[in-house]
Amino acid sequence: MAQQVRDVMTGAPVTIESLASVTEVARRMRDEDIGAILVVEGEQLQGLVTDRDLVVRCLAEGRDPDQTTVYSVCSGPVVTVQPEDDAAAAVQLMRSNALRRLPVTQDGHTVGVVSIGDLAIERDERSALADISAAPPNR
Template sequence: MTVQTVRDVMTTNVVYLPSETTLAEAARTMREQDIGDVVVADGPELTGVVTDRDIVVRAVAERCDPAATTIGEIVSKDLVTVRPDDSIHSAALLMRDQAVRRVLVCDDHQGLVGIVSIGDLAEEIDPESVLGGISKASPNN
């Protein structure tokens, strides 16, 4: 049996937004692109990642104004990364150990080449499982 790698399951269509983007703009982008995260980058420098959950927990629940608060104010700066040739099993273990739902995929030069989410792994590891089915389902927009 061939060991599947992160490269086999990663999403390569990474969406980047500058840190001055408002939460409202970021949320609209996520909805339009059908994604749960954006990479925050100012020029070539990666600042971090903002997820739909970050917007809810770190901003909306704290009564921040989504039209005035920027993603730079709530960005997760502790980046958890894997390499494209890592096994999906090792990526899943890292996600569990670091308590994250997605990891950035970086090449040998620390260039971002993709993102892997827990949903990507669930679909691949056991597509017939309940989690695999949920991950494949269309979102309720």
């Protein structure tokens, strides 16, 4: 039986408003122990920002993280999937777009995120990526 995205996604995604500063999003990443946060404007998904985005698009460019908005450094446009989509289709979408994470939306609301780690744990729990993804975060 085909597995749906809802079966592998991480629910309750962390979001941040698009006009928040890079400093604020970095603190949220630290506090939440995550490397990516969904960027929203109200209820509308605008992008996804990763810790790498903060380094490459803000710090390495000499921009002031207190004055730089998260929207100006986030990745977009956003490719999304729905909870009822086939997980194999999500894998193909990630592969064809070179993505590590896909926001999951339903009725215009973000309901989760599916990552390559989530998929690795479900598809081959003995793989190195699954082991790494299931491990507790480094502190």
